[in-house]
Amino acid sequence: MKLSFRWFGKEDPIPLSYIAQIPGMHSVVSAVYDVPPGQVWPEESIRKLTEECKAKGLVFDVVESIPVSEDIKLGTDRRDRHIEAYCENIRRCARYGIKCIVYNVMPVFDWTRTQLDKEAPDGSTSLVMYAHQLRGLNPFTDNIQLPGWDTSYTQSEVRSLIRAYEKLGEEGLWNNIEVFVKAIIPVAEECGVIMALHPDDPPYPILGLPRVITCEKNLDRYLSIVDSPANSLCFCTGSLGSAAFNDVPSLVRKYAALNRIGFMHIRNVKILDDGSFEERAHLSSCGSLDMYEIVKALVEEGFDGYVRPDHGRMIWGETGKPGYGLFDRALGAAYLNGLFEACTKEIKK
Ligand SMILES: [Mn+2]
Numbered sequence: 001m002k003l004s005f006r007w008f009g010k011e012d013p014i015p016l017s018y019i020a021q022i023p024g025m026h027s028v029v030s031a032v033y034d035v036p037p038g039q040v041w042p043e044e045s046i047r048k049l050t051e052e053c054k055a056k057g058l059v060f061d062v063v064e065s066i067p068v069s070e071d072i073k074l075g076t077d078r079r080d081r082h083i084e085a086y087c088e089n090i091r092r093c094a095r096y097g098i099k100c101i102v103y104n105v106m107p108v109f110d111w112t113r114t115q116l117d118k119e120a121p122d123g124s125t126s127l128v129m130y131a132h133q134l135r136g137l138n139p140f141t142d143n144i145q146l147p148g149w150d151t152s153y154t155q156s157e158v159r160s161l162i163r164a165y166e167k168l169g170e171e172g173l174w175n176n177i178e179v180f181v182k183a184i185i186p187v188a189e190e191c192g193v194i195m196a197l198h199p200d201d202p203p204y205p206i207l208g209l210p211r212v213i214t215c216e217k218n219l220d221r222y223l224s225i226v227d228s229p230a231n232s233l234c235f236c237t238g239s240l241g242s243a244a245f246n247d248v249p250s251l252v253r254k255y256a257a258l259n260r261i262g263f264m265h266i267r268n269v270k271i272l273d274d275g276s277f278e279e280r281a282h283l284s285s286c287g288s289l290d291m292y293e294i295v296k297a298l299v300e301e302g303f304d305g306y307v308r309p310d311h312g313r314m315i316w317g318e319t320g321k322p323g324y325g326l327f328d329r330a331l332g333a334a335y336l337n338g339l340f341e342a343c344t345k346e347i348k349k
Pocket of ligand 1: 236238239265310
């Protein structure tokens with residue numbers, strides 16, 4: 001596996017030199033964050049990221065993410081133009097050494113939480129999703145501002161998007177996804193890039209918005225749209241693992257054996273009795289996921305893709321982007337290194 005770390009570019013308070021000091025660190029996961037979805041990234045911006053990472057002994061070879069525009073997901077008359085721009089971005093990234101590109105097809109909002117700084121008994125804080133804080137909210141009558149959501153939308157824009165997706169429905173969304181995937185995968189194959197689909201987070205509908213990348217049946221459906229290793233998963237243990245119906249270690253084993261995982265996001269979550277969940281430290285005993293079984297499945301199936309510690313808690317007084325502090329993600333990386341070393345040595349015996 002190739003260990004990696006997400007970095008948000010010059011806006012990120014964590015210097016690349018600190019990331020380079022994490023043992024075993026190989027790749028930087030980043031993106032051009034100042035270009036709206038549907039538009040082409042300037043080559044200069046990609047080149048700059050490549051050079052900045054190289055100067056610190058790191059490799060920028062994973063992009064997270066090239067966002068899929070709402071026009072593509074809704075299939076509007078701007079779709080074809082946006083897909084063409086998307087394909088051009090794949091070509092440009094490949095030109096600068098990118099091997100893996102993450103994306104997702106969640107409508108309107110990316111990941112959803114109800115609080116970003118929930119304090120645990122030990123004083124650390126983390127992202128949580130409490131069902132009771134969402135229950136009863138009506139997006140058409142209530143003023144809804146969940147933390148982390150794209151604040152560039154007005155309430156009325158959000159409402160009309162939700163209406164558009166209601167009209168589209170799950171099957172309509174699947175159709176538009178199919179058009180998109182069939183267009184981009186041949187380009188990715190040509191460029192030697194793996195497209196890695198991130199599951200919906202959490203893996204169930206939110207506020208009436210359809211979410212389809214949620215469970216084994218739907219992951220299978222997605223991967224069957226184009227049967228190619230270039231059409232792979234960014235398997236996020238915390239996203240799929242925040243619903244009890246997903247058996248994460250067995251899903252990891254299945255898709256790793258099929259060679260359809262390009263990138264692993266590894267983090268732990270604790271599912272609570274009412275279906276709510278809290279992001280926890282990476283250690284198995286801190287959450288609901290068995291990290292040893294997950295890593296063991298990867299090693300035994302010969303996984304050689306990218307891995308990153310996903311969200312961490314805020315600890316030791318660190319402040320910054322919720323989920324993306326240095327300290328707890330570095331602890332996560334060290335823990336994952338230990339699991340991979342142990343599982344790799346075990347298999348050689
Ligand atoms: Mn993730």
